[in-house]
Amino acid sequence: xxxxxxxxxxxxxxxxxxVELRCDPISGxxxxxxxxxxxxxxxxxxxxxxxxxxPDKSGLPSDRFSAERTGGSVSTLTIQRTQxxxxxxxxxxxxxxxxxxxQYFGPGTRLTVL
Amino acid sequence: GNxxxxxxxxxxxxxxxxxxxxxxxxxxxxxxxxxxxQYPGEGLQLLLKATKADDKGSNKGFEATYRKETxxxxxxxxxxxxxxxxxxxxxxxxxxxxxxxxxxxxxSLTVIP
Numbered sequence: 044x045x046x047x048x049x050x051x052x053x054x055x056x057x058x059x060x061x062v063e064l065r066c067d068p069i070s071g072x073x074x075x076x077x078x079x080x081x082x083x084x085x086x087x088x089x090x091x092x093x094x095x096x097x098p099d100k101s102g103l104p105s106d107r108f109s110a111e112r113t114g115g116s117v118s119t120l121t122i123q124r125t126q127x128x129x130x131x132x133x134x135x136x137x138x139x140x141x142x143x144x145x146q147y148f149g150p151g152t153r154l155t156v157l
Numbered sequence: 158g159n160x161x162x163x164x165x166x167x168x169x170x171x172x173x174x175x176x177x178x179x180x181x182x183x184x185x186x187x188x189x190x191x192x193x194x195q196y197p198g199e200g201l202q203l204l205l206k207a208t209k210a211d212d213k214g215s216n217k218g219f220e221a222t223y224r225k226e227t228x229x230x231x232x233x234x235x236x237x238x239x240x241x242x243x244x245x246x247x248x249x250x251x252x253x254x255x256x257x258x259x260x261x262x263x264x265s266l267t268v269i270p
Contacts, residue, residue, distance in 0.1 A: 047200075078258075078260075085246065085263055086246065086258075088258045088259065146201075147202075148202065149200060
């Protein structure tokens with residue numbers, strides 16, 4: 044595609060439910076990033092993939108969060124047993140090779156946990 | 158640890174005014190530094206970057222110089238336009254910490270005619 048796409052664009056869920064957020068990076072980009080932006084806050088780095096591998100998962104806020112990437116392309120961020128504090132905009136970005144390259148951001152998924 | 162601190166907004170300027178948005182950082186090793194911009198209704202996009210000390214990043218009339226001695230990466234533009242109204246984010250990347258990115262909280266700029 045022309046850019047990074049994310050789905051859904053908006054997700055409203057009830058506390059305790061699981062949600063899955065999807066990111067389609069730009070074709071050919073080997074690096075993929077997930078961030079979280081809470082209201083009035085900066086971007087919080089969650090995880091980084093180089094290919095299908097995530098060398099460092101320490102940015103994930105809790106063990107309820109997990110992410111995977113398959114085929115060096117699509118990535119999913121899963122939040123289990125959602126809490127109200129998980130409400131935020133989740134952003135995905137991709138870059139051609141590694142973190143010194145320009146990151147291209149998707150439009151984000153706005154998650155609201157009631 | 159690594160962190161980025163940028164000046165709080167919102168900032169309101171008249172067209173053709175001089176802009177400075179301050180950004181300072183704390184990092185281990187030798188990070189790369191970035192400014193990202195988010196225009197109204199659009200996604201984040203890279204504005205400029207610098208990967209080593211004394212490098213100057215520039216784009217669209219904006220400039221920022223990587224100052225290791227003051228751990229700063231201030232964003233400047235000599236004459237702002239209404240179309241520069243956006244939110245600006247300073248960020249650093251540190252390979253020492255697994256390619257994690259650290260973003261500031263963003264500074265909202267409004268330029269009035």
